[in-house]
Amino acid sequence: MPALRVENLAKTFPLRKPLFGSAAPGVRAVRPMSFSVEPGETLGIVGESGCGKSTLARMLVGLLEPTEGRVEIAGRALDNADPAEFGKLIQYVFQDPQSSLNPRKTIRQVMEAPLKRLHGMARPQRAARIAEIFASVNLREEFLDRYPHEFSGGQAQRIGIARALAASPRIIVLDEPVSALDVSVQAQVLNLLAELKAQFGLTYLFISHDLAVVEAVSDRIVVLYFGSVVEIGRAESVFARPRHPYTKLLADSAPVVGRPLTAPEQKGTELPDPLDPPPGCAFAGRCPRATDICRTVMPDLTEMGEDQFAACHHPIEG
Amino acid sequence: MSSFFHLLFRNRLATLGAVVLAVIVLLVLLTPLLPLQNPDVTATADRFKRPFTEGHLLGTDHLGRDLLSRLLHGTRLSLAIGVAAALIAATIGSAIGIVAGYFGGRIDNVIMRCVDMLMAFPYILLALAIVAALGPGLMNALIAVAAVNVPFFARNIRGIAVGLAGREFIDAARLAGMGHTRIILTELLPNVLPVIIIAMSTTVGWMILETAGLSFLGLGSQPPQADLGSMLGEARSALISHPHTSVVPGIMIFLIVMAINLLGDGVRDALDPRLRSGALSRPRATTMVDRDSPAPAPTDDLLAIQDLHTQFHVGERIYRAVGGVSLAIKPGECLGVIGESGSGKSVTALSVMGLVASPPGVITGGAVRFQGEDLIGAPYEALRQKRGDRVAYIFQDPLSTLHPLYRIGQQLAEAIQSHDRISNAVARTRAIQLLKDVRIPNAEARIDNYPHEMSGGMRQRVGIAMALANEPDVIIADEPTTALDVTVQAQILSLLDDLRRARGLAIIFITHDFGVVAQLCDRVAVMYAGRIVEEGPTGAVLDAPAHPYTKRLIACVPELGGGRRVLAAIPGLPPMVDRLPPGCAFAPRCDKVQEGCRAGDIALAGTAPRAVRCLFPEEEV
Numbered sequence: 038m039p040a041l042r043v044e045n046l047a048k049t050f051p052l053r054k055p056l057f058g059s060a061a062p063g064v065r066a067v068r069p070m071s072f073s074v075e076p077g078e079t080l081g082i083v084g085e086s087g088c089g090k091s092t093l094a095r096m097l098v099g100l101l102e103p104t105e106g107r108v109e110i111a112g113r114a115l116d117n118a119d120p121a122e123f124g125k126l127i128q129y130v131f132q133d134p135q136s137s138l139n140p141r142k143t144i145r146q147v148m149e150a151p152l153k154r155l156h157g158m159a160r161p162q163r164a165a166r167i168a169e170i171f172a173s174v175n176l177r178e179e180f181l182d183r184y185p186h187e188f189s190g191g192q193a194q195r196i197g198i199a200r201a202l203a204a205s206p207r208i209i210v211l212d213e214p215v216s217a218l219d220v221s222v223q224a225q226v227l228n229l230l231a232e233l234k235a236q237f238g239l240t241y242l243f244i245s246h247d248l249a250v251v252e253a254v255s256d257r258i259v260v261l262y263f264g265s266v267v268e269i270g271r272a273e274s275v276f277a278r279p280r281h282p283y284t285k286l287l288a289d290s291a292p293v294v295g296r297p298l299t300a301p302e303q304k305g306t307e308l309p310d311p312l313d314p315p316p317g318c319a320f321a322g323r324c325p326r327a328t329d330i331c332r333t334v335m336p337d338l339t340e341m342g343e344d345q346f347a348a349c350h351h352p353i354e355g
Numbered sequence: 356m357s358s359f360f361h362l363l364f365r366n367r368l369a370t371l372g373a374v375v376l377a378v379i380v381l382l383v384l385l386t387p388l389l390p391l392q393n394p395d396v397t398a399t400a401d402r403f404k405r406p407f408t409e410g411h412l413l414g415t416d417h418l419g420r421d422l423l424s425r426l427l428h429g430t431r432l433s434l435a436i437g438v439a440a441a442l443i444a445a446t447i448g449s450a451i452g453i454v455a456g457y458f459g460g461r462i463d464n465v466i467m468r469c470v471d472m473l474m475a476f477p478y479i480l481l482a483l484a485i486v487a488a489l490g491p492g493l494m495n496a497l498i499a500v501a502a503v504n505v506p507f508f509a510r511n512i513r514g515i516a517v518g519l520a521g522r523e524f525i526d527a528a529r530l531a532g533m534g535h536t537r538i539i540l541t542e543l544l545p546n547v548l549p550v551i552i553i554a555m556s557t558t559v560g561w562m563i564l565e566t567a568g569l570s571f572l573g574l575g576s577q578p579p580q581a582d583l584g585s586m587l588g589e590a591r592s593a594l595i596s597h598p599h600t601s602v603v604p605g606i607m608i609f610l611i612v613m614a615i616n617l618l619g620d621g622v623r624d625a626l627d628p629r630l631r632s633g634a635l636s637r638p639r640a641t642t643m644v645d646r647d648s649p650a651p652a653p654t655d656d657l658l659a660i661q662d663l664h665t666q667f668h669v670g671e672r673i674y675r676a677v678g679g680v681s682l683a684i685k686p687g688e689c690l691g692v693i694g695e696s697g698s699g700k701s702v703t704a705l706s707v708m709g710l711v712a713s714p715p716g717v718i719t720g721g722a723v724r725f726q727g728e729d730l731i732g733a734p735y736e737a738l739r740q741k742r743g744d745r746v747a748y749i750f751q752d753p754l755s756t757l758h759p760l761y762r763i764g765q766q767l768a769e770a771i772q773s774h775d776r777i778s779n780a781v782a783r784t785r786a787i788q789l790l791k792d793v794r795i796p797n798a799e800a801r802i803d804n805y806p807h808e809m810s811g812g813m814r815q816r817v818g819i820a821m822a823l824a825n826e827p828d829v830i831i832a833d834e835p836t837t838a839l840d841v842t843v844q845a846q847i848l849s850l851l852d853d854l855r856r857a858r859g860l861a862i863i864f865i866t867h868d869f870g871v872v873a874q875l876c877d878r879v880a881v882m883y884a885g886r887i888v889e890e891g892p893t894g895a896v897l898d899a900p901a902h903p904y905t906k907r908l909i910a911c912v913p914e915l916g917g918g919r920r921v922l923a924a925i926p927g928l929p930p931m932v933d934r935l936p937p938g939c940a941f942a943p944r945c946d947k948v949q950e951g952c953r954a955g956d957i958a959l960a961g962t963a964p965r966a967v968r969c970l971f972p973e974e975e976v
Contacts, residue, residue: 085840086811100526124530136738137523141545154532159612200527219695220867224911226926246840253913253920273918290845291871291915294897300849301842 038112039073040240041097041127041208046070046106048092052312064311066092068264069106074208079234079241080299081255081272083248083287087311089264090244094212097242099123111207124155128201132213134193138185144196145181166203174199174229188279191222195229202233208240215250227254248291252276257344260284263309263319266338270345280347283320318350326351362625369621375614379607383431391424392805395579403597416586416600417593419577429581430607436497436575436582437563443501444562448508453547455509456516456533457539467513470506478503481566486574493582496575500565508554515550519543548628556619560612567608583608640739641709643717644732650722654806656683657726657745657861658707658829664720665699665706668974674933676702678885679721681959687859689852689894691876693866695908697929699885700865708742709733725829744774747822749832753814757806764802764819770824789820793850808874811844829861848875869909873897876966881905884940885932891976892967901967901974904941939969947971 047069052061067089074080084090088245095101097108099115099122108115110126131137138147145167154161171178174195185193194214201209211230215223231254234241245251251258251272258275260268260283268281279285309319318324321331330350337349364370398419406414406422413422455466473481485499489769519525520543528542563583569575570584578585579949583604590600642665651661665677677699684690694700705711707730723730725745730738750756758766767789768782777785781800790798793816794800806814815835822830835845852875864876872879873893879901879976880890889902900906910923927944930936936943942952957966961976 068589093528098530100529124532129526129530131523131527133523137527139524139528139542139546142542150528150533151531154537191928197527200531204531216866219929220912221695221908221925222928224913224922225926227913227922228924248841249913249917252915253917253922255919276915286842288915290841291842292844292848292868292874293915294873296869296874298849298852298874300846 039109040076040078040111041242042071042073042109043097044071044107046093046096046108047104047323048089048096048101049104061312062075065264065314066311067096067103070266071106072259072266072269074240074242076207076240077234077238079243079254081251081258082242082244082261083246083251083258084261084306085246085287087263088261090261091212092144092164093261094129094210094242094244098127098129099212100129114192124151124204124206126206127208127210128204128206130194130197130201130209130214133217134197135185135188136188137197138193140185143182143184147185147196147200148181148203151200155204170202173233174202189222190218191225194218194226198226198229198233202237206239206240210242210244212244213246214243216245216247230254248276248287260287263311263314264344265319266348267320268345268347269338270342270347274342278342278343278345280345280352281320281349282324282326282351282353284347284352286323318348326353359625362622364842366621366624368617369624372614372617372619372621373642375610376618379430379611379614380434382556382949383427383434389427389847391427392421392717394420394424394428394581396420403593403600406599406603413603414599415550416589417597422600422603424466425581425586426603426607429583429586429604430611431574432580432582433563433567433584433608434492434611436493436500436566437559440497440500440562440566441555441559443497444504444558445508445551447501447546448505449512449551451505451509452512453516453539453543456513456518457520457535457543459517459520463513463874466509470509473502474510478565479568481576482569482910483572486569489576491577493570493580494577496566496569499569500562504558504562504563505973507558508551512551514546515547516543519546553619553623553626556622557616558619560615560619563615564608564612599800614920628635638712638714640735641713642706643713644709644710645717646720646732648720650729650731653724653727653729654683655727656724657686658863659683659724660703660707660721661724662721662883663703663706663718663723663731665702665711665716665718667715668717669715672933674931675935676716676932677706678869678932678935680882680885680887681721682863682880682887684861684863685891686828686861688878689855689862689864689876691864691866691872691879692882693869693872693879694882695867695929697884698882699932700882701833703882704748704863704865708746708748710742742824743770743827744825745827746829746831747825747827749815749822749830751834752838753811753818754806756818757814759806762803762805763809767802767817767821767824770821774825776974782822786820789823789857790817792823792854793817793820794846810843811839812846815817815839815843815847816850819847819854823854826858827860829863831863831865832854833865834867835864837866837868844871851875869897869912870914881908884930884935886940886968887959887966888941888969889965889967890959891961895965899974901961901965901972901976902941902969903945903947903973906973 048067049063049065051063082090096103106294115123148167152158152166168178176195185323215226218226233239243251243254255272258270258272259266262283268275268284276288279288286301309315309322315321317332317334318336321327336348338346338352339353341347371607401415401419402416402417404411408414411421413426416422451466455463482499482503485502525538525542528538554901557884567576567584570582571588573588576582576585586604587601594601633801660680660682663677664681667674667676680703682690692700702711706718718731764783764786767786771782771785787798787802790802795801795813795816836847841845851862854860866872876893879893879896880887883904889896889905900909909924913922925944930940938953938955939957942948957968957970959966961967967976
């Protein structure tokens with residue numbers, strides 16, 4: 038049984054109805070998408086700004102109610118958007134560790150909230166549990182009585198991870214957990230996440246715009262473009278042997294030591310307009326392989342090679 | 356808390372206000388204990404006694420009542436009513452504001468429209484209407500004044516609450532299982548409280564005036580009870596013949612409101628985090644220079660940074676952001692400066708044109724020479740002529756460097772015209788050409804866009820176009836692609852590369868990304884804790900890093916195609932630049948550290964073009 042299953046999950050943000058006439062159809066931040074995550078797996082989610090990855094993450098943890106579709110955790114559907122109900126099963130680590138901590142609360146108060154509210158623990162138990170979690174994220178207990186502004190980015194992100202762990206979730210959604218950190222601290226946090234996963238048997242959804250980081254931590258990777266899944270596959274093959282032209286563009290654009298500087302896309306192309314989405318494949322306007330069918334018919338996600346799926350009419354041959 | 360009082364009493368006017376208010380409050384608190392006459396006992400024979408008469412220090416009023424006694428009792432009442440009204444208005448108004456701001460949407464709409472309706476009435480009319488409905492009396496006046504001021508608090512606090520409700524720590528609290536009430540009380544309220552206190556401290560004085568106004572009209576305190584407003588009202592008929600009866604309460608109202616307002620402004624300034632950090636003290640037009648040694652001799656480089664020291668002086672602390680950096684660049688060359696946050700790479704770049712904010716920034720040593728001429732300490736006009744014209748900057752976030760209210764064409768034309776006296780039409784043609792140079796499609800139409808109408812990549816192209824506007828010799832690009840998506844980053848990098856090859860531009864490219872440096876830069880300098888630890892040709896440094904920091908930094912960055920693995924993290928944190936250890940700044944995190952590393956200055960040594968600041972380098976250079 039998958040740890041997390043998402044079925045036709047979609048989010049449309051309605052637009053304000055104009056004074057005269059009917060309301061526009063709304064912005065489809067996430068188009069109906071389905072995928073599942075096995076227990077103990079790390080699923081990487083990559084995409085550029087505006088591809089819907091944060092909207093997806095917020096729906097998964099119940100901070101945002103989906104317009105359609107459902108989220109299933111360990112076979113049980115979570116259909117009411119109640120963060121307290123979600124909190125025990127799935128937790129969230131924020132991108133900016135400083136702004137995810139209340140500046141006027143001590144770290145102890147921050148850590149106690151999920152233990153008290155979600156698990157109803159008594160004071161002595163809470164203290165023991167906090168000590169246990171702090172030991173596993175390599176933080177000293179003397180930090181507990183300090184305020185968030187006293188910590189560096191890396192330490193604050195450890196506290197953010199510790200808070201997520203306090204709820205004893207099965208799944209943690211990591212929304213760009215290291216992109217606000219310096220490179221030398223990034224590696225510390227990524228390694229810590231790997232240790233915690235082994236120690237507590239966690240399942241991760243790792244969202245990032247950094248292809249190299251996602252590739253280094255994930256088992257499988259989902260590539261998002263304009264609110265839709267364009268490719269899913271194993272981490273070692275998605276960027277090495279991409280089937281979707283967009284995945285290839287991403288992989289070719291990442292700066293790599295030893296690769297000469299070339300713009301893989303010379304035209305000054307822009308993302309499709311969310312208010313006026315193209316009828317066919319959203320990538321068609323930027324795609325060198327696009328034909329008429331791409332501009333009229335939206336391609337479905339189909340299996341292409343072992344454990345690799347892509348939504349493309351003219352996939353790159355493997 | 357002690358820092359709050361320190362800041363508050365540094366403000367002389369606020370201190371004066373606090374002293375006056377404290378004296379008045381002490382007096383009215385002691386009023387029942389003082390040997391005063393009964394304020395309400397009339398003695399018509401003694402009416403209109405002048406001040407300083409026997410037995411009546413401040414004289415008597417039209418019914419022969421002792422003015423000193425009435426003044427103190429009246430002040431006591433007026434202060435109590437004013438403070439009570441402020442507390443009630445703040446509590447109700449803030450509650451409304453927080454609820455509206457936190458829930459947003461329809462609840463917010465309905466609540467705020469009701470508040471707007473209250474605000475549509477002139478306040479005195481509204482207060483009169485409320486008192487008219489409830490009947491005259493001090494309590495009713497209090498209710499009226501409080502009600503009239505509720506909208507002020509509701510609107511102020513709602514604005515703050517809307518901003519806070521969108522913050523991530525509120526989401527985190529929801530995920531920790533807290534309900535709405537608990538989030539409002541324990542997460543939102545503590546963050547809003549300083550604003551409530553500020554709003555209250557600046558409105559108490561106003562509310563005392565409003566209560567006095569209602570009493571003056573006979574709608575507040577009823578005879579014989581004295582408050583400041585009713586004393587004024589009763590004295591009105593004798594204004595010409597016996598002015599002291601109105602002057603005495605008048606002066607008291609003046610003193611109270613003045614003292615409260617002065618103190619309130621002081622409290623606001625001391626509590627406001629922006630004012631506290633000195634952000635509102637206007638920075639100077641160029642960075643302050645305080646060199647204790649003569650500038651080094653000129654070289655024949657296009658731009659040479661020579662042993663530059665830039666510090667930030669904040670209170671007692673001295674942050675050595677740049678501690679002796681030397682860099683040089685020739686035409687057509689691209690120099691990469693790589694480092695983590697706090698390594699001093701941006702401050703080095705901003706020091707070149709004197710753009711480091713002063714205070715607190717001070718350049719304490721070294722020189723920056725453009726074609727041999729020292730820019731440090733150059734007069735403002737000389738620097739202004741070179742800024743943008745000879746040396747141009749590209750910053751990380753074009754959204755914050757482009758003015759949101761002007762079309763990009765106007766901003767480009769302004770950049771050209773500030774150095775070149777040409778007509779608007781010519782400037783516009785040049786601007787269109789610039790947009791074409793940075794490959795913005797459909798430049799003729801795009802030139803009339805506002806910055807928010809463009810995507811991040813397009814905005815950064817405009818930023819580059821603006822840097823190119825006056826055909827500078829050097830471009831300093833401070834993390835120009837960090838905020839961009841990878842596909843856009845690739846386009847911007849190849850654009851910069853083409854431009855420098857076509858125009859012989861010298862580029863100083865500041866970044867934290869080795870991949871970017873490898874693709875774009877001829878040479879690279881690695882910075883750590885305000886100093887260069889290694890420099891050399893890009894290929895040589897990346898293939899065979901000599902400084903342990905460079906080597907380990909490269910190792911801990913995942914690279915595409917590397918597969919799944921454990922990364923070689925560097926333990927610990929970069930040092931704070933106000934407490935640098937003696938010797939090598941990297942020593943506490945280095946696994947090759949030996950006794951010699953922790954003492955004395957370590958020189959940047961090696962055979963040109965390579966150099967490393969390490970006693971035990973990984974490679975001989």
